Amino acid sequence: EGDKPGERGEGASKAAEIVRRTGVREGYCMVLGGCSRDVLLDFVEQTDLKVIGVDGDAAKIDRLRRMLDDRGLYGNRVELLAGEPGAIHFPPYLASLIVAETADAAGLGRLRDMLRPYGGTACLAISEEAHKGLADRASAVLGEGTLLERSGDVTLLRRAGALTGSAAWTHECGDAARTYYSGDELVKAPLGVLWYGDGEGHGFWKRKDYGVGVKPQVIGGRLFALRLSTNTLVAYDVYTGRHLWQVQVEPFTRYASMEDGVYVAAGGMVRVLDPATGLQRRAFRFAADGEPAAVSDIRVGDDVVVIAAAEEKVRAIEKGLWDATLLVSLDRTSGKILWKREAEERFNNNAFALGGGMVFVVDSLSAADADGRRRRAEADATEPSKILALDARTGEVRWTAVKENPYRTYVTGQWLTLRGNDDWLAYSESLGLVVAGKQKRAYAFEAATGREVWAKPIGAAPWVLRGETVLHQGGGVVDLRTGQHVGTAASIKRGGCNYFVAGPHLLFLRERSVSY
Numbered sequence: 018e019g020d021k022p023g024e025r026g027e028g029a030s031k032a033a034e035i036v037r038r039t040g041v042r043e044g045y046c047m048v049l050g051g052c053s054r055d056v057l058l059d060f061v062e063q064t065d066l067k068v069i070g071v072d073g074d075a076a077k078i079d080r081l082r083r084m085l086d087d088r089g090l091y092g093n094r095v096e097l098l099a100g101e102p103g104a105i106h107f108p109p110y111l112a113s114l115i116v117a118e119t120a121d122a123a124g125l126g127r128l129r130d131m132l133r134p135y136g137g138t139a140c141l142a143i144s145e146e147a148h149k150g151l152a153d154r155a156s157a158v159l160g161e162g163t164l165l166e167r168s169g170d171v172t173l174l175r176r177a178g179a180l181t182g183s184a185a186w187t188h189e190c191g192d193a194a195r196t197y198y199s200g201d202e203l204v205k206a207p208l209g210v211l212w213y214g215d216g217e218g219h220g221f222w223k224r225k226d227y228g229v230g231v232k233p234q235v236i237g238g239r240l241f242a243l244r245l246s247t248n249t250l251v252a253y254d255v256y257t258g259r260h261l262w263q264v265q266v267e268p269f270t271r272y273a274s275m276e277d278g279v280y281v282a283a284g285g286m287v288r289v290l291d292p293a294t295g296l297q298r299r300a301f302r303f304a305a306d307g308e309p310a311a312v313s314d315i316r317v318g319d320d321v322v323v324i325a326a327a328e329e330k331v332r333a334i335e336k337g338l339w340d341a342t343l344l345v346s347l348d349r350t351s352g353k354i355l356w357k358r359e360a361e362e363r364f365n366n367n368a369f370a371l372g373g374g375m376v377f378v379v380d381s382l383s384a385a386d387a388d389g390r391r392r393r394a395e396a397d398a399t400e401p402s403k404i405l406a407l408d409a410r411t412g413e414v415r416w417t418a419v420k421e422n423p424y425r426t427y428v429t430g431q432w433l434t435l436r437g438n439d440d441w442l443a444y445s446e447s448l449g450l451v452v453a454g455k456q457k458r459a460y461a462f463e464a465a466t467g468r469e470v471w472a473k474p475i476g477a478a479p480w481v482l483r484g485e486t487v488l489h490q491g492g493g494v495v496d497l498r499t500g501q502h503v504g505t506a507a508s509i510k511r512g513g514c515n516y517f518v519a520g521p522h523l524l525f526l527r528e529r530s531v532s533y
Contacts (some may be wrong), residue, residue: 032059035116039138039166044113046071046255047131048104051142052077054084061094066114068095075099107131108211110256111158115139115174124160125151125165125174130174132257134162134183135238139174148172184520185236188273194372194444196482197518205522206528212258232272239292241274245459250281252295262295273317280317282324285310287347296532303350313341314366316376321355321409322347323376325364340365340383344376346409356412361403362386363493367479368402368442368453373464375415376407377451379440399423402440404460406467416467422455441478448485448497454478461500473500488524490516 024370032055036042046066048056058476060068072078080098084090102117109130120128120141128139143151148167154322172412182202191197211243214355231241239261240253248268265273274280278298280291285304287295304310309326316323325341340363346355360380368379369380376452399421406415442453444464451462457476462469477490487495492509493502507515509522517526526533 018219023265026313027137032056033063034062034178035114036060038142038171039114039173041114041138042066044133044137044259046113046114046116047107049069049115051116052081052097053158054081056116057081057085057095061090062489069112070095071100071102071105072097072099072101073101090332098138098301110137110211111135112139113137116142118142120147120151120172125155128174129159129163131178132174132240133238133254134176135178135179137176141172141174142170143172143311147171149316168310185274186234186340187236188234188277188316189231189271189314190479191518193273193318194446195370195479196443196445196484197516198481198483199518199520201520204520214258219331221431221453229269229287231271234272236274237276237292241271241272241279241292243270249288250279250295252279252292261293264290264295267313271312271314271315275317276449280315281310281324284312285326287315287322287324287352299345299352303347309341309343313339313364314369316369316371317349318371318409320349321371322349323409325366325378326370326383339367341369344378344407344412346376355410356406358412365440368440370442370451371409372444372446372451373399374409375464376405376409377442377444377453377464378407379403379442380405380455381455382439384439397475402453402455403514404442404451404462405463415465416462418460418462418467418469420453420455420458420460438476441480442479443482445482445497452480452482452487452497452498459500461497470498471500475500475502479516483519483521488517488519492524 043065046060048068052070052072057068057070060066067431078097079458080099082091085095103124109527110133112131115128115131116141120143132139135495152165153358161181162176162178162241164177167172168196180203184199184201186199187500191199192404230245231243233240235255238255241256244251248266249263250266251263254261268280270281270283272281279292281288281290285302286369287301287303289299290296291298300304303324304326309328311327311329313325313327324345324347325343326343342360342363344358344363344364347353348355362381364380366515370377379402382400402420402422404418408415438456440455442451444451449464451464453460457474459470460469475495481488485497487497488506489495491508492505492507494504494506496503511528513529515527
């Protein structure tokens with residue numbers, strides 16, 4: 018065999034044909050049996066794939082390792098294992114591409130488990146007769162979301178779309194409705210480590226981010242995380258930890274991660290980035306000259322993008338960008354500005370939700386301004402919080418509700434405690450309710466009409482909305498329809514400043530520096 022790519026024949030054309038048929042050019046490729054120099058080198062040279070080869074011929078594996086090491090590829094682009102492919106246990110969801118010389122019904126399930134969701138493909142060099150035998154039994158073995166098809170002289174096994182039962186986390190607060198809840202049915206005990214960070218890991222750039230950080234978001238098999246120390250937005254493959262891309266962003270950037278793009282908002286602009294590449298697909302301007310251009314938060318709905326915009330000076334008040342003075346709604350497709358609304362006092366991003374074709378927000382006095390008035394003896398005994406329901410497309414006020422809350426003293430240095438007792442709001446799509454509260458008082462309203470459904474002395478926000486019940490941060494379970502306490506999910510004890518989020522089976526909380 019020749020050493021130059023141009024001198025390789027059958028092996029090279031075989032690899033090229035596999036890439037053509039499957040369309041897979043990046044991620045992890047597993048070659049199960051039949052490893053050859055030509056096939057391995059051609060995958061490396063023609064694609065961005067990282068190749069894992071398995072072959073039962075230990076002497077051949079040794080020769081291939083030495084050849085690849087001489088070329089600087091071994092341990093970098095290629096790893097090889099000596100052993101029978103069916104006898105080696107691999108992690109689930111690892112492979113974007115699997116190349117195998119044989120397959121049987123018993124092995125189909127194992128191959129499926131190794132394939133990465135969202136398009137992972139196995140290319141099986143089996144006969145037409147063998148394919149028919151597999152196809153007859155495939156549905157019982159493979160289950161939902163996996164396709165078996167014939168393409169020329171090979172059989173393709175594709176894992177299309179998301180894992181059945183999985184769910185996304187699209188906003189800082191879980192979703193645009195601020196539920197802090199994921200409907201992911203697959204996340205349950207016992208948990209195990211699927212992958213962990215290396216030189217591209219996120220933890221190397223971590224710092225305290227009170228009021229300025231954004232928690233990682235997940236959709237479409239990708240994780241998007243903000244590195245504060247370098248002001249970069251980074252994307253990872255959630256199934257392998259593979260670093261996908263990074264993009265420079267402005268300080269105090271806010272973003273929401275959707276199927277069609279990552280909506281990145283800062284400096285008067287919304288940029289929509291391709292989730293797969295990080296390349297900009299389109300950009301919208303939401304702030305005119307002289308208008309607030311800093312971004313307090315962002316919500317992305319079915320057909321709108323709503324920005325809570327702030328003045329630069331807001332950033333210096335309490336270590337973070339909590340409050341906004343302007344709401345801007347844009348058409349999600351065209352970027353056209355639909356409406357703008359200025360706050361009478363301020364909009365708090367903890368009381369800013371989107372759902373049911375409406376924007377729900379609280380307009381109230383900020384904690385810092387209230388403290389200033391109190392010290393000047395200008396404050397009343399109570400502070401009003403105006404709850405607004407706005408049409409997401411027109412900005413028309415559908416309804417308002419005003420609640421008076423006792424004044425709470427602001428103590429310098431205690432801004433985080435105060436924020437935990439500030440206005441909050443969330444929307445329940447399943448029940449058509451808006452819940453809001455402040456200082457351990459909570460209220461529920463019909464989202465469509467604003468009719469008050471109940472008012473109860475319940476606190477510990479943010480609430481986790483999970484269908485007909487909610488969890489407050491004390492671990493109690495509340496019937497969302499009545500406001501009645503109906504049980505306790507967990508005994509929550511904190512040694513640090515944090516709140517838990519939840520799914521159907523687990524609550525997750527950071528306790529000082531450890532996650533539970």
